[in-house]
Amino acid sequence: MTSTAPHQSILDKPFVLDLFAGPGGLDVAGQALDIPSLGIEWDKSACLTRYAAGLDTLHADVSAIRRDGFESLPPEINVLAGGPPCQTYSVAGHGAGREALEKVKRFIDRLIDGEPDEAIDEDLKKLSDPRTALVLEPLRYAIQATRSPNRENRPYDVIVLEQVPTVLPVWRHYAEALEERGLPEVPGHGRVKYAVDFGVLATETYGVPQTRSRAVLIARRLELGEPSLPSPTHHAYEPRGWNRRSAAAETQGHQPTLYADDDIVPEPQRSPETAAAGEPKKRWKSMGDVLGNRVGAHPGRPTPFLVRSNYGSSGVSGRRGVRTDQQPAFTVTGRISRFVVFEHLNERVVCEGPRFSMNEAGMLQSFPPDYPWSGTAQAQQVGNAVPPAFGMHLLSAALGLPEPDTEILRKPWQAATEEQRAKRRSHGCGSADACTERCPRPEDQVPPPSSRPRRTGKA
Template sequence: MTSSAHHRPILDKPFVLDLFAGPGGLDVAGHALDIPSLGIEWDRSACLTRYAAGLETLHGDVSAVRRNSFETLPPDVNVLAGGPPCQTYSVAGHGAGRQALDRVKKYIERLMAGESDQEIDEDLKTLPDPRTALVLEPLRYAIQATRSPNREHRPYDVIVLEQVREVEALWKHYAKVLEETGLPDGTRYKVVVDVLDTETYGVPQTRSRAVLIARREGLGEPSLPSPTHRSYEAKEWNRRNGKKAAGQVHQATLYDDTEPAAEEHRATGDQGLQPWRSMGDALANRVGSHPGRRTPFLVRSNYGSSSNPGRRGVRSDQQPAFTVTGKISRFVVFQHLDESVLYEGARFSMNEAGMLQSFPPDYPWSSTAQAQQVGNAVPPLFGTHLLSAALGLPRPDPEALRKPWQPATEEQRAKLRSDGCGAADACTDSCPRPEDQVPPPSSVRPRKSKDKKASAK
């Protein structure tokens, strides 16, 4: 189900609580739609980027905030949003989350039955990777809202969630219990779930995301955002451009372009849809401090293709980017010295990597692990479509995200950090420590033996 041309806002004053907020993808989307938000983020570097960008932030662990300080959250928050960490579910990870899907579904049912948090927390300790349990937090926040005296026990009106496509099965289970069982207090929601491709919403990148949009009963039927751009189809591109690309690729010791699952969940019926947006289109023009990339280029990804880790995919500036991950800074960019010779040019700057994610130019990426911040973020343009559909707003204007971002002043940044960390220029004892959320040893992060065999081929 996709949204129709008719729009009627369902909330007078939407206010978003963004769980696992990262460097600000959904918050930037809210900014473009003039919707206030508060993000909860445990990573110090991402918080510093958020402060520099002028985004309201609480530097905290999402689980700890729910347990210990939920009553301090603004009571007028009526939209719950977030993208829980995906490492244990992603095909690029070790798969602990995918292997625990059935167990996680049972935890969902236990939460909806009103079982105590203490009992569930104790059982969750047995999961091989504790990050797997974080996908339950949005549901736990929805339940906690109905138990909060500070909120007068009011449930959230809207819930918007996104994750890697492998989480679609869990979102469908979320939908089932939200519609049929309801929260322990009896609140029920109308829910839609699907996997959407970000390039069909104007993001210059192929990235498939499992999406859930829920509205509290009485607020109308929810719908998914209608696509604005055509789907990128690798086989069709290769059929039309294969011979030319093959000659260029050979010179750079590259391979053909194929990205796993890139062609599934295509938008149907492309009448009136714009062509997908290419890397060249996104990066060609000078804007803000970005000098522009007008020279044609090829990009070799840093991760495997067609389930083969040793086969590096390649795309040209006339195609959308591969899924932007924390390895974006390692993507090799080849430019043409003349019509027949390629040479290795400058790799993507963080500003350019952010633009491929649809962040505005000059977004103030800060502190360390900036490439990881970029890769972990929700593409803001995609976020504007999700929030608009969830709240019954008109289709967003992509131009709002193509203007240089105005960073916070030093005074504003200090105030934001004081509110978020407890001090204007430092973290405090209330801030989470990075060592408290490190991944478990690789010995307990299972990887199927057949995956190892595939890697060796």
């Protein structure tokens, strides 16, 4: 899949290193923009999806590659991207990351001061959840690039990061460090400083058919000019302005009984950064816009339909929200397979229909139809991914490219042949058909039990 639109990047040959690459959202975006990428991912199933999709991949621990394999990375990589795991920062998580934010900021300062990795690693072991430290890896990679003989100590030209909104204070501290102090001094090179822009963006304003807010950061070396966050191309979805009854009456001439005001789950307020990004141009995309028509192996889902989600409900059924096919989806998470879909609406009958397939769930994330989801925990893979349409806008803004045409993502994805898949797995795992000793062990991927009690939604 390639874009036919001519473009001129601020870089002659952009090449992306995608940390915590997941099943390939940012890499799919890169392919649509004709930008090569290499992803590092330690989850076996996500790697199987990537191999099946034909994406260049290392099945590895991001931290281990930085420590022991950095010199093996292609030296021509000049764009660093990453979406560190968000569980400990997420509102839905136990909150270890939110409690550790101030500690993380101090670690950022110590890294910028050039403290030895060994001392920092020892102190990072004291965090209650080691995943919290992963948000530091992009900075540590940026520093490592300036120490790499294979790269001749050449820093990354562009950095692109995204995470859940609660990580915005970390990105703000990243920005202050990169702009005001720069990366630690390297003999003969001095400190490398960046121009940075950051904020919280709503993905539906970039053509993604779901409401999903993300904290993003774009940095460029000062010599490459000031970056700016991508301007929205679509209107924001405002739930208070959505009249379910009017929409139902327009479509059906009557009102289904599931349209209850107290079913509505309030959406998070949009940030000032989103409003400042510019006035969106088009109507947001709805679930029906992307799922209603036949494309590739997707047969098209009959409309109208309703979706009841447990996102944001804390397990309390009475708080579960309902949306119609004329609205964007709720945030697609690893619980997407639990969303209940109702079809055949009329005045008295609302029947439960088939739940979203992984293909449909991926399309709600803006993945192309027929994307080859593989391995286990596919719903989690879908929910954790960067929406490719959003990724196209982030990369385009970071590299100074024109506004991308995300409609290219509506074309069915051509999966890799067996030969292509085997070649990529040989590179990523060390064997054409199996993991090897160099791959992360599954038991190492299970997070430690939290010391905090899990929230149940009970008073």
